[in-house]
Amino acid sequence: MREIAFHTEVGAPQKYRPLYVSIYADDDNAAAAAQQQQTGPDTLTTEEFAQQGSPFAQFLLGHMYLSGQDKPQDYAAAYLWFSRSAASGRADALNMVGRCYECGWGVAIDRAEAAHWYRLAIEQGHAWAMFNLASLMLQGAGVTQDAEGALALFVRAARLGNIKAMNMIGQYREDGWRGRVRLRAAARWYQRAAEGGCFRGQYNLARFLARMGQTETAAQWLRVSFAAAPPQFCREVGEMLANHPDANLRDVAREALLRGETAARHPTA
Template sequence: MNAFLIRRNTLSHEELGALLNADPASAANAILSAARTGSTQAQTLLGQILLNGQGITQDQELARQWFKIAIQNSDDPAAHNMLGRCLEHGWGGEQDHSAAAAHYRRAIAAGLDWAMYNYAGLLATGRGVPRDDCQAYALYLRAAEAGHAKSMNLVGRYHEEGITVPRNPALARKWYKRSAEAGDFRGQFSYAAVLAEDRQLEQAQHWLLEALRTGNLNFLRFGRASLSLADSTAVRAIALAYYARAAEIGDETDKQALEEHIAGQPQQINT
């Protein structure tokens, strides 16, 4: 049943995600079956789960091949975007920022917000394309207005820091709030920061804990260091949770960092 639905492209991304979360191995088998029978959606999704080893043995080189098959079969924008990511990060083969940019542009032409976000990242850093902060901002804004949560956070940063646009803290706060509410952990952290500056500490703590729930390891490492330096005692206290979560999913350096953080905390004296 699941393979049939995937083959007919009748499952939404949300339904596919739920299927993977509920039973990764069965979902992977269904996706593989549908991909072999020609479903472009399944071919692209198969590449994605091969990248991460979700319900299937990780094989990033094979993931690239499935993205290419999806592109050959139907010029799939999502496959262009994912192949671009492989080329940008060197997943499963050579790293080629210029080629990544070309694939992102193909996906952008079809209106894919993720491709706008990824291509804007290349423009903002000058990787594979000439650096162009104005064009990067325009793409982040376009994606944000289409509902892309990560782009909302970056639009907020451009306005907070005055990058290519006039500095506008109120507008930055608006975009951070939208990003936070849309579920981006970096947007949640950004919004918490401006709330903490306004001494709205209870709300700030709420969003910091939300960001902790879904943040990746690199984010947790940044967050723990930043929170340790916060002016508010209440906000600084949340740093421990970030250290602990990083130690749980990270490596020995993260466990050591947790131990050092705990050792550096003031000792309470019981009377």
């Protein structure tokens, strides 16, 4: 079987940092906060609920400032509101304070401090905090490098449904980061991540399918991956596959390059 000409280093994980925000309602003010677009004399906005001390509204307001959704993007304000929400012990807010320290959103980068906040969220079983701390442990960023400990956290997060953790377990199995290389196990984890919607898992599953000669199915998964992937990822894959001997993968390469170029010209589209 012919080995496909692309690899796991495309779009290295540190290049792309999704917000890792899970917004859900779990307090009395949440429903009203989520209806912030309504108008009327008796309707309070998310900010007003946040000012009144609703941890959910404070968390939601932090996300609004972080993403620039319905508020001007303001990392300092995002950090402030995540911190206020975290003071209540809210796990997703604790995780986001950690993200602020890891990424430098409104505060100086301090990955040791980020790890501290992730651990607080992990005490409540927060899957994204497990993934985030595991990523620091794998890199040795702000904490002692510990690939085995990172894997244990990725497994915990995956059991809670975290698709990016599933993809990372696949990389462990493929590369033999802990123990022997286990390609079948890697493929299973990539498939779980892919079916859950992780674009990296979709890409990695496509690699495995192409190795087995299933280039049509591989091309389908690559197209699914590109729909959610950053433009740079699409460009890198497109450039790598542009001269591939298989026509299915060359077609995908053209689509990937076009998607990357279009996104670069219209970043807000």
